[in-house]
Amino acid sequence: MSHHIIQAGNLKYTYPDGRQALNGVTFQIVHGESVGIVGANGAGKSTLLMHLVGVLFPDEGEISVGEVPVIKKTLPVIRQSVGMVFQDPDDQLFMTTVYDDVAFGPRNYKLPGEEVEKRVKNALETVGILHLMDRPPYKLSGGEKRAAAIATVLAMKPDILVMDEPSSALDPKSRRRLITLLQRFAHTKIIATHDLDMVLELCERTIILNDGKIVTDGPTLEILTNEELMEKCGLEMPLGLQGCPVCGAKKAT
Amino acid sequence: MSNMIASLYNIRLLDELAEKRTIIHNIHPLVKVFTTCVYLIVTVSFDKYELSGLLPLVFYPVIVIALADIPIVPLLKRMLVVAPFIIGIGLFNPLFDHSPMVVLPWMQISGGWISFFSILMKGVLTILAALVLIATTGMTRIAAALGMMRVPGVFILQLLLTYRYISVLIEEVGRTVRAYSLRSRGEKGIRFSDWGSLTGQLLIRTLERAQRIYHSMCCRGFAGDYNAGSEKRIQIGDILYFAGWGLYFVVVRYFNIPAALGSLITGVGR
Amino acid sequence: MHMADALISPVVGGAMWAATAGVAAYSVKKVQNDLDEQKIPLMGVMGAFVFAAQMINFTIPATGSSGHLGGGLLLAILLGPYAGFLAMASILVIQALFFADGGLLALGCNIFNLGFYTCFIAYPIIYKWIMRKGYSTGRIFTGAMLSAIIGLQLGAFSVVLETLLSGKSELPFGTFVMLMQPIHLAIGVVEGLVTAAVVGFVWKARPEIIKKAASGEALGRVTIKKVLAGLAVVAVITGGVFSWFASAYPDGLEWSMANTSGKEELEAPEGIHQTLAAIQEKVAFLPDYSFKAQEQETSAHAAETEAAWPAVDAGTSVSGLAGGAMTLLLAGVIGFCINLVKKRNKTRVV
Numbered sequence: 114m115s116h117h118i119i120q121a122g123n124l125k126y127t128y129p130d131g132r133q134a135l136n137g138v139t140f141q142i143v144h145g146e147s148v149g150i151v152g153a154n155g156a157g158k159s160t161l162l163m164h165l166v167g168v169l170f171p172d173e174g175e176i177s178v179g180e181v182p183v184i185k186k187t188l189p190v191i192r193q194s195v196g197m198v199f200q201d202p203d204d205q206l207f208m209t210t211v212y213d214d215v216a217f218g219p220r221n222y223k224l225p226g227e228e229v230e231k232r233v234k235n236a237l238e239t240v241g242i243l244h245l246m247d248r249p250p251y252k253l254s255g256g257e258k259r260a261a262a263i264a265t266v267l268a269m270k271p272d273i274l275v276m277d278e279p280s281s282a283l284d285p286k287s288r289r290r291l292i293t294l295l296q297r298f299a300h301t302k303i304i305a306t307h308d309l310d311m312v313l314e315l316c317e318r319t320i321i322l323n324d325g326k327i328v329t330d331g332p333t334l335e336i337l338t339n340e341e342l343m344e345k346c347g348l349e350m351p352l353g354l355q356g357c358p359v360c361g362a363k364k365a366t
Numbered sequence: 367m368s369n370m371i372a373s374l375y376n377i378r379l380l381d382e383l384a385e386k387r388t389i390i391h392n393i394h395p396l397v398k399v400f401t402t403c404v405y406l407i408v409t410v411s412f413d414k415y416e417l418s419g420l421l422p423l424v425f426y427p428v429i430v431i432a433l434a435d436i437p438i439v440p441l442l443k444r445m446l447v448v449a450p451f452i453i454g455i456g457l458f459n460p461l462f463d464h465s466p467m468v469v470l471p472w473m474q475i476s477g478g479w480i481s482f483f484s485i486l487m488k489g490v491l492t493i494l495a496a497l498v499l500i501a502t503t504g505m506t507r508i509a510a511a512l513g514m515m516r517v518p519g520v521f522i523l524q525l526l527l528t529y530r531y532i533s534v535l536i537e538e539v540g541r542t543v544r545a546y547s548l549r550s551r552g553e554k555g556i557r558f559s560d561w562g563s564l565t566g567q568l569l570i571r572t573l574e575r576a577q578r579i580y581h582s583m584c585c586r587g588f589a590g591d592y593n594a595g596s597e598k599r600i601q602i603g604d605i606l607y608f609a610g611w612g613l614y615f616v617v618v619r620y621f622n623i624p625a626a627l628g629s630l631i632t633g634v635g636r
Numbered sequence: 637m638h639m640a641d642a643l644i645s646p647v648v649g650g651a652m653w654a655a656t657a658g659v660a661a662y663s664v665k666k667v668q669n670d671l672d673e674q675k676i677p678l679m680g681v682m683g684a685f686v687f688a689a690q691m692i693n694f695t696i697p698a699t700g701s702s703g704h705l706g707g708g709l710l711l712a713i714l715l716g717p718y719a720g721f722l723a724m725a726s727i728l729v730i731q732a733l734f735f736a737d738g739g740l741l742a743l744g745c746n747i748f749n750l751g752f753y754t755c756f757i758a759y760p761i762i763y764k765w766i767m768r769k770g771y772s773t774g775r776i777f778t779g780a781m782l783s784a785i786i787g788l789q790l791g792a793f794s795v796v797l798e799t800l801l802s803g804k805s806e807l808p809f810g811t812f813v814m815l816m817q818p819i820h821l822a823i824g825v826v827e828g829l830v831t832a833a834v835v836g837f838v839w840k841a842r843p844e845i846i847k848k849a850a851s852g853e854a855l856g857r858v859t860i861k862k863v864l865a866g867l868a869v870v871a872v873i874t875g876g877v878f879s880w881f882a883s884a885y886p887d888g889l890e891w892s893m894a895n896t897s898g899k900e901e902l903e904a905p906e907g908i909h910q911t912l913a914a915i916q917e918k919v920a921f922l923p924d925y926s927f928k929a930q931e932q933e934t935s936a937h938a939a940e941t942e943a944a945w946p947a948v949d950a951g952t953s954v955s956g957l958a959g960g961a962m963t964l965l966l967a968g969v970i971g972f973c974i975n976l977v978k979k980r981n982k983t984r985v986v
Contacts, residue, residue, distance in 0.1 A: 204578040221587030226596035421963040432974035462806040492641035527680020528726040535688035562833030576681040590673040
């Protein structure tokens with residue numbers, strides 16, 4: 114895997130309806146890092162993620178992946194190294210069978226049939242749903258859909274995985290399976306989420322966004338244990354760090 | 367509301383049937399499409415007063431349904447839903463065509479009734495052929511067959527997308543309508559004045575979804591064309607299937623087998 | 637308004653398939669040249685939307701009946717005529733395959749009847765013209781109403797022509813028209829109202845969507861020419877059809893009136909049939925030449941037997957019935973046997 118560095122410099126973006134979603138965002142993410150992006154609703158998390166894959170382009174500032182600036186011309190290259198998993202798996206699974214969905218990416222890159230098949234089967238096996246290869250998406254459970262959505266991205270062999278709320282609407286077992294899966298990945302991971310306990314388990318680094326600005330950027334354990342900081346940003350501490358609901362003992366300081 | 371559930375159920379049932387693995391299901395989809403086409407053309411090409419000559423065509427759906435393990439009852443139910451329209455137009459025939467055509471020892475049957483039954487028969491055969499096609503092939507493989515027929519990829523892709531999102535949208539519509547009916551005072555259906563905003567909201571949400579899907583496609587390399595997978599090869603068994611049925615249909619079209627059979631039995635005619 | 641296979645002939649079905657395929661191919665080209673790739677998922681999802689929206693029945697006040705959206709006009713307004721036509725085609729394909737709503741052979745007719753007139757005639761000529769000065773609630777209403785009504789009237793009339801030219805139904809032209817047009821006038825009014833309601837709502841809530849859709853397609857100067865050319869073709873065909881009818885029946889009105897008396901029945905079917913046989917000879921819609929030859933033979937044979945039919949005697953009729961019954965019986969037995977063998981194989985394996 115090549116060593117891609119994601120560099121964002123003073124990103125500013127305003128939606129057509131006037132809402133300023135990003136107000137000067139700067140950061141650097143190096144290869145292999147696992148970064149959690151957290152913030153209240155409307156803080157700009159999804160907007161930021163969409164800038165990483167070139168779905169949106171900043172009004173001001175620039176963003177580059179591995180020295181390649183994310184502009185319209187470079188999108189084919191960018192999207193081969195950055196794989197994005199969207200919030201609603203139904204938006205990501207748009208073909209009539211799981212196989213066709215996972216094969217969509219490789220086929221678009223005009224890979225030969227056997228290579229496509231190999232990649233599809235590898236991706237499905239990695240996420241653990243090889244047996245669901247020929248199923249139509251409407252027959253999948255929430256967790257299976259999420260796994261299939263991740264597989265559709267894995268089939269393109271990206272170096273960087275960007276995920277928008279991957280654990281939302283998952284039942285506890287599926288959520289645990291997802292976390293276990295993501296822990297095994299060696300990719301660079303950028304995860305926007307409300308699931309602070311997942312961030313605690315998966316990401317060694319956390320960025321808090323508030324009103325389109327980065328409030329803080331540093332080690333997860335430092336940030337998520339800072340009760341005051343969390344409250345200020347419209348969040349609270351991860352449930353795993355809060356006091357025990359049964360005996361009242363405090364867990365972390 | 368119930369029609370939504372019924373539609374979803376219908377699509378999913380046919381989809382599930384198409385995933386079985388019988389000898390018919392394994393026939394190449396392009397061959398099945400062509401066989402169905404020939405069948406439909408032959409059936410419909412019969413003269414409007416032809417009744418007995420049509421009957422041997424019933425072997426095709428009967429045999430395929432049996433070999434492909436397709437349950438008859440859903441097919442018949444579907445036919446009952448669609449039949450009234452055909453019956454409605456067909457019933458005008460006896461009204462306007464009174465000339466006696468079939469003379470039996472105990473009664474006379476007018477040409478109008480013969481052509482009516484002919485229409486009914488053709489209706490049954492053609493509807494069965496179409497349902498049998500989808501029940502043994504399924505949307506994905508039909509799309510593959512269309513691709514082999516050089517139908518433009520753009521059309522195939524959007525046909526597949528339409529099919530894929532029908533379930534999603536029907537469920538969304540269903541939820542919205544259910545929420546509405548829980549707050550309305552037991553009236554059936556939706557008041558017209560509310561229909562505009564209800565459907566309008568759904569439309570806006572649908573447009574937003576379409577945009578998200580587009581982004582999702584772009585992030586996986588979509589550039590405006592559709593790349594289907596490699597196509598299954600046509601084998602000798604498929605060719606024999608098509609040749610066999612094709613020959614049978616042509617023979618049935620040319621020779622009135624029941625009449626010949628009948629002459630044999632009753633000893634009338636040569 | 638979906639036509640069934642049982643009521644059309646191969647010639648009519650084939651001709652309309654060719655027409656639909658031509659329009660569709662042209663539409664695909666225009667959509668591809670559009671450079672707006674976003675149209676493709678939009679077409680797909682909008683097709684699904686119209687399909688789903690057709691299931692929302694609303695109560696029509698004072699009539700106690702319910703109505704629902706047809707969709708062609710809405711698709712044309714939001715997607716433009718080309719993408720709208722293709723989306724309508726997808727909906728009809730799925731309806732024909734999964735719901736037997738319209739036959740597969742008649743699919744060409746149905747796509748044309750429900751898609752062409754709304755997207756390529758009513759929308760560009762009527763709707764766009766009314767909207768040329770910009771959108772307003774009143775204009776949306778008039779535009780949608782007029783376009784829907786006229787589009788559906790044209791489609792309904794198409795159904796009449798296609799059925800008549802197929803020669804399977806005995807419905808005389810006059811009666812059929814009197815049946816179809818008023819019903820579809822009512823349906824058109826409903827369609828216009830619903831389309832106006834939805835477009836009106838979206839225009840108030842998110843006007844940029846309507847603005848984008850209205851400016852998106854290049855239906856400016858070039859296409860009006862093509863539309864007029866299309867209209868000319870339609871006029872020629874209609875004129876041709878009428879002249880055929882005129883030659884067979886000197887006075888159309890007299891003919892439809894005489895039909896109810898039942899005297900001229902035998903002549904009418906033969907006339908149409910011979911005309912169709914003539915069509916089949918002249919126009920090579922079916923690629924297989926040998927099939928055409930068969931058609932000619934059987935039509936000639938049928939013309940002979942038609943003359944002979946009224947004089948048929950009891951013996952041949954009975955034998956015909958007997959043979960028919962035997963065939964059905966045989967079919968049932970074969971089906972039953974196959975099922976039996978399958979069930980036995982299943983239990984043996986298990």
